[in-house]
Amino acid sequence: MMYGWIGLGNMAQAIIKGMLAAENYDAKTILAYNRSQEKVTRFEKEYGIVGCHSVEELLDADVIVLGVQPQQLEAVYAQIAGQLKPHQIVVSMAAGKTIAQLQQGLNHQLICRVMPNINAIVGASTTGFASAPELTNDMKQAVRAMFEAVGSVIEIPEEQFDVFSAIAGASPAFTYLYIDSLARAAVMEGMDKGTALQIAASAVLGSAEMVLQSNEHPWALVDQVCSPGGTTIQGVTSLQNNHFASTIYEAVQAVIARDRVLK
Numbered sequence: 001m002m003y004g005w006i007g008l009g010n011m012a013q014a015i016i017k018g019m020l021a022a023e024n025y026d027a028k029t030i031l032a033y034n035r036s037q038e039k040v041t042r043f044e045k046e047y048g049i050v051g052c053h054s055v056e057e058l059l060d061a062d063v064i065v066l067g068v069q070p071q072q073l074e075a076v077y078a079q080i081a082g083q084l085k086p087h088q089i090v091v092s093m094a095a096g097k098t099i100a101q102l103q104q105g106l107n108h109q110l111i112c113r114v115m116p117n118i119n120a121i122v123g124a125s126t127t128g129f130a131s132a133p134e135l136t137n138d139m140k141q142a143v144r145a146m147f148e149a150v151g152s153v154i155e156i157p158e159e160q161f162d163v164f165s166a167i168a169g170a171s172p173a174f175t176y177l178y179i180d181s182l183a184r185a186a187v188m189e190g191m192d193k194g195t196a197l198q199i200a201a202s203a204v205l206g207s208a209e210m211v212l213q214s215n216e217h218p219w220a221l222v223d224q225v226c227s228p229g230g231t232t233i234q235g236v237t238s239l240q241n242n243h244f245a246s247t248i249y250e251a252v253q254a255v256i257a258r259d260r261v262l263k
C-alpha cells in the first residue's frame with residue numbers, strides 16, 4: 001500500500017515518524033509533498049521517504065492524508081479534486097471540517113476523519129476516528145493502523161468530533177500548562193525548574209494511570225489523598241474556591257466554539 005501526505009507540519013512529522021518506528025511501514029511507501037520544498041527535502045533526508053515536487057506525484061497513493069490547516073483545505077481541494085480515483089482513501093486531520101464537507105470539496109466518497117494529538121511525537125496520541133459509510137472494514141483498518149503506530153485510536157460518532165477535539169486534541173496544551181504551573185509554584189519555593197518539571201510531569205502521568213486503571217471515580221481518588229485535617233484538603237478547597245472546574249469547562253467550551261466556527 002502507498003501513503004501520500006499533503007502538508008508536512010508538526011502532526012505529519014509525528015505520525016510519519018511513528019509509522020516508521022513501528023517498523024510495519026517501508027519508508028519507500030510514504031510519499032510526501034509540502035508547498036514549501038525545504039520541508040520535503042528535510043523529510044527525505046531525515047526519514048528516507050519519497051519527497052514529491054508536485055502534488056500530482058503522490059496522486060496514485062492508496063491513502064492520501066491531508067496534513068494542512070483547516071483554512072488551507074480549500075487550496076488543496078483546488079489542487080486534487082477531480083483527480084482522485086474511486087478506490088482511494090482520503091484522510092483529514094483538520095479541526096472542524098466534516099466528512100460531508102470533505103466529500104463535497106473533493107468530489108470523492110471514501111473519506112476518513114481523524115483527530116490525533118501532539119503526543120503522537122512520543123507515541124502517546126489518543127486519536128479519534130470516523131469514516132464515511134462507504135469504507136470497508138479493511139479500508140478502515142488500514143487508516144487506523146497508521147494512527148495506532150503513534151498511540152491509541154478510538155472510533156467515535158462524527159457528531160462528537162468537536163468535543164473529542166477539545167478533550168483529546170487540544171487538552172495536551174492545557175495539561176502542559178498545568179504541569180508548568182505546578183513546577184513554577186515549586187520554583188517560588190526554591191526548587192530548580194528542571195527538577196520541578198520532572199516531578200510534576202511524573203506525578204501527572206501517575207495520576208492519569210490511576211484514573212485509567214483503578215476504575216474509581218476521580219472524586220473517590222481525591223478523597224483517598226485528602227487526609228483528615230491534613231495538607232491536601234487545603235489545596236483542593238483552594239482550587240474549588242478559585243473555580244478550577246468551571247475554568248476547565250469554559251476552556252473546553254471555547255475550543256468547541258472555535259471548532260464550530262472552522263466548519
Ligand SMILES: NC(=O)C1=CN([C@@H]2O[C@H](COP(=O)(O)OP(=O)(O)OC[C@H]3O[C@@H](n4cnc5c(N)ncnc54)[C@H](O)[C@@H]3O)[C@@H](O)[C@H]2O)C=CC1
Binds near residue numbers: 093
Ligand atoms: N498541532 C496539533 O496539535 C494538532 C493538529 N491537528 C490538525 O492537523 C492539521 C495540521 O496541523 P499542524 O501539523 O499543527 O499544522 P502545520 O501548520 O504545522 O502544518 C501544515 C503544513 O501544511 C503545509 N501546507 C499548507 N498548504 C499546503 C498546500 N496547499 N499544499 C501542500 N502543503 C501545504 C504548510 O506548509 C505546513 O508545512 C490541522 O488541520 C490541525 O487542525 C489535529 C490534531 C492536533
Ligand SMILES: O=C(O)[C@@H]1CCC=N1
Binds near residue numbers: 095170
Ligand atoms: O489548535 C488546533 O486547531 C488543533 C486541533 C486540535 C489541536 N490543535
